[in-house]
Amino acid sequence: MAVGILRLHNLLAVVMLSGIYSLISACLFVTLDAVDVAFTEASVGGGIATVLMLATLGLTTDREKTGKGNLRLVPLAVVTITGAALIYGTLDMPLFGDPTAPIQQHVAPRYIEESPRATGIPNIVTSVLASYRGYDTMGELTVIFTAGIGVVLIMAGRRRRED
C-alpha cells in the first residue's frame, strides 16, 4: 500500500490509497486491543484527513510532475542505512506480546487496578485521558485550536488577495 503511494503520480489515487491505509491501520489497532485508537484513526485519519487532502487537491492540482528518474539513489541510501540501524536497535527490544516487558511493569498495572475505583469509568483509556491526564488533554485542545486559527489566517489572507 505504502509502496503504491510511493510510485503513483496521480495524486487523487495517492490520497485514496492513504485513506485505505488509514482504515487498514485502524483494523490493525483493533487486533492489537486498542479499540479507542482504532475509532479515532478511522474517523480522523480515514475521514477528516482524506477530506482535507481532497480539498487541497481541488484547490491545487491532482497531477504530480512526472519525468526524471523515479528512483533517487542518495535518499534511498539514507533510508536503507537508517532502517538497518533501527533494525539493529530492535534486537534488544522485548518480544511482541511479552507480559514481562518493561512497559507493562511501570504505572500501567496501577491504572488497571485503581482507575475503575478512583474514577468510576470502566474504560481505562477514557479514565486516563479525561481524569488522570486531563491537563494533557486540555493542552491538546490548545494545539488543535492554534492549528485551526493558523489555517483560518492562512486561508483568509488568500481571500483578501483575490479581491
Add this chain to the structure above:
Amino acid sequence: MTNLPGLYNYWIVIVLMMTGFYVVIARGNLIKKIVGLNIFQTSVFILYISMGKIDGGTAPIIVADTGGAEVVYSNPLPHVLILTAIVVGIATTALGLALIVRIKEAYGTVEEDEIFAKDEQA
C-alpha cells in the same frame, strides 16, 4: 538470536517508517510529502500500540462479570498517548495543507524544484 521472529512488529514499523521517510525526502511534490509524513506518523502509532499489546490480553475496558477468571488487559497508556498524537497529527496536516494551497497561489506550482527555480529568478 533465537528471539528474532518475536520482533516482527518492530520490523513492520521500520519498513513503513522508512517508506514514509523516503517519500518525504525523495519526492518533490509537496502534497505527496504530506502523505509520506502521514505514513511515517502511523508507523510510530503502530510502534507504540504494538508495544502495549500483551499475549492473550483484551481491550482495556473493565469486564464487570469475569466469571471468576483472571482477565488480562493490554496496556492502556500507549493508547492514551496515541489518541492525543493522532489528533495533533491531523492538526499539523491541516496546517501543512493550508500552506500548500497558499504556495500554489503564490508560485503556481506545488513542485519543490519549480519553486526553487522561481526563487532563483526573483
